[in-house]
Amino acid sequence: MNKSAIAKFIGVFVSLLVIWVINDLLLIQPCVNEGGVFQYEKGQCLLEDGNIFTTGFEMPLVVLYVVIGFGVSYFVSRIFNKIFAKK
Known part of the structure; x- marks a missing residue:
């Protein structure tokens, strides 16, 4: 396996971690703060009274995830190649 493939793998792994943290901060934490339980199967926040809690920016987050995934x-991977590439 060449170093370019390793750098790309590390880049994808880091971008998944960043998306996971953003998802936790913007979707799951507001749900828990409102006293709800986040249902991972449906991707919804269910409050104690049975209502579904939405923050209003769930759909724009999907676009943000794609941009963050590619960008990060x-x-x-570029930084990894510059630091660890031996020329």
């Missing part, structure tokens, strides 16, 4: 993986 690209820049991390």
